[in-house]
Amino acid sequence: MKYQAPKGTHDILPAEVAEWRRLEQTFREVCDQYVFEELRTPMFEHTEVFVRAVGEETDIVSKEMYVFEDRGGRSLALRPEGTAGVVRACLQHGLGGRDGKTLVKVYYLMPIFRYERPQAGRYRQHHQAGVEVLGSQDPALDAEVIDLACTYYARLDLTGVRVLINSVGCPACRPRYREELRAFLAPVLDRLCVDCRRRQETNPLRVLDCKHETCRELTKDAPLMLDHLCDECAAHFEQLRQHLKTLGVPAEVDPRIVRGLDYYTKTAFEVRHAALGAQDALMGGGRYDGLVEELGGPPTPAVGFGLGLERAILARRQAGAADTLEPRRGVFVAALGQQAQNAAVGLLGRLRRAGVRADMHHGDRGLRAQLRQADKRNYARAVLLGEDELRSGAATVRDLVTGEQVEIPLDELAIKLAEQ
Numbered sequence: 263m264k265y266q267a268p269k270g271t272h273d274i275l276p277a278e279v280a281e282w283r284r285l286e287q288t289f290r291e292v293c294d295q296y297v298f299e300e301l302r303t304p305m306f307e308h309t310e311v312f313v314r315a316v317g318e319e320t321d322i323v324s325k326e327m328y329v330f331e332d333r334g335g336r337s338l339a340l341r342p343e344g345t346a347g348v349v350r351a352c353l354q355h356g357l358g359g360r361d362g363k364t365l366v367k368v369y370y371l372m373p374i375f376r377y378e379r380p381q382a383g384r385y386r387q388h389h390q391a392g393v394e395v396l397g398s399q400d401p402a403l404d405a406e407v408i409d410l411a412c413t414y415y416a417r418l419d420l421t422g423v424r425v426l427i428n429s430v431g432c433p434a435c436r437p438r439y440r441e442e443l444r445a446f447l448a449p450v451l452d453r454l455c456v457d458c459r460r461r462q463e464t465n466p467l468r469v470l471d472c473k474h475e476t477c478r479e480l481t482k483d484a485p486l487m488l489d490h491l492c493d494e495c496a497a498h499f500e501q502l503r504q505h506l507k508t509l510g511v512p513a514e515v516d517p518r519i520v521r522g523l524d525y526y527t528k529t530a531f532e533v534r535h536a537a538l539g540a541q542d543a544l545m546g547g548g549r550y551d552g553l554v555e556e557l558g559g560p561p562t563p564a565v566g567f568g569l570g571l572e573r574a575i576l577a578r579r580q581a582g583a584a585d586t587l588e589p590r591r592g593v594f595v596a597a598l599g600q601q602a603q604n605a606a607v608g609l610l611g612r613l614r615r616a617g618v619r620a621d622m623h624h625g626d627r628g629l630r631a632q633l634r635q636a637d638k639r640n641y642a643r644a645v646l647l648g649e650d651e652l653r654s655g656a657a658t659v660r661d662l663v664t665g666e667q668v669e670i671p672l673d674e675l676a677i678k679l680a681e682q
């Protein structure tokens with residue numbers, strides 16, 4: 263093969279599209295029920311938007327972003343996540359009002375680009391479905407977005423999801439805790455992995471979610487943010503837990519949930535699935551009360567999540583959430599002989615204009631082979647058209663499930679089939 267899709271990217275073939283559509287459609291339906299509206303942003307933004315939002319020192323920005331210069335010399339980046347662009351768009355179009363107090367509830371479905379080392383469940387282009395709520399600090403909204411994600415997975419018949427929540431504090435309580443953690447890490451610094459040695463300086467909280475066994479062992483008694491929250495953050499976390507309980511969401515507190523993006527404040531959460539192996543995060547998100555201001559807007563508290571669609575598909579397959587078969591639909595015109603094929607062209611036109619999903623076989627092929635093809639392609643009916651039918655002016659319509667056949671005059675066919 264001369265050309266292949268770039269490493270870490272995938273074609274979604276026609277046979278898989280039905281499942282993708284179901285995932286996307288279900289997400290739209292659930293978001294509509296929770297009264298979120300769709301927002302679509304460009305595939306790329308000014309690089310600065312992501313640097314400011316996600317953080318210069320994060321892996322996403324420092325190692326994984328696809329950055330390029332356009333012909334006008336501007337630095338642009340393919341979006342490595344959805345939130346920054348959504349916030350930029352809300353600000354640009356004034357969606358949250360001038361004081362940022364009008365509640366904005368939006369959702370999105372979008373491809374995301376990260377230059378990561380590809381492995382099962384980790385790609386260079388993946389797709390996220392996400393929601394963002396801008397304009398309120400009510401912990402009921404943190405609970406609402408987590409609940410929305412759980413409803414979504416339930417609608418997909420995906421069982422076995424684990425919801426993990428934590429609080430990463432705020433600018434009032436985090437700096438002091440960060441110093442305490444740094445001090446704890448200092449004596450073991452030379453035994454931590456290379457990445458963690460760097461993180462101890464730039465973002466020590468991330469050392470806590472390092473996957474290396476040695477780092478885990480060395481940090482098992484590390485001080486935790488949860489024990490160092492200011493009163494406001496502690497109250498927020500407590501209320502979130504209450505709301506989740508009220509909603510029946512079985513969330514576990516995991517004090518080591520630290521997200522790989524710098525904008526989080528207070529609530530941080532993840533949904534995981536054991537069937538996914540090393541890349542077990544189905545969804546991640548949290549509150550980001552400082553981001554809108556960081557991007558030049560008025561002080562605006564916000565919360566949201568992004569969930570990986572490829573991982574949802576993988577988890578469903580692993581967990582055996584069997585897909586219900588697509589219903590049979592449409593009409594296949596099985597025409598035999600040149601004359602009938604010519605007539606079928608006009609018949610297809612009439613059927614399609616009447617709103618019927620219809621197709622035919624082009625070229626020489628026997629009737630049985632054509633019917634087999636119609637059956638395999640999941641059509642509901644076949645219209646049999648040969649010289650006899652043309653002469654009598656009526657075609658045989660066969661139900662491909664029951665095998666039942668009826669004669670219908672050719673000039674009534676479009677109307678009759680459109681009614682069914």
Ligand code: HAM
Pocket residue numbers: 342343344345376378383384385386387388389390392393394522523543544545546547548565566567568569570571572573
């Ligand atoms: P994130 O945790 O980086 O958060 O990504 C969200 C989800 O996208 C992950 O939980 C995972 O399911 C999926 N994902 C991430 N990277 C990959 C990859 N390389 N291959 C396949 N799937 C992947 C964010 O992006 C935040 N913007 C979420 C958010 C929204 N926070 C607040 N609002």
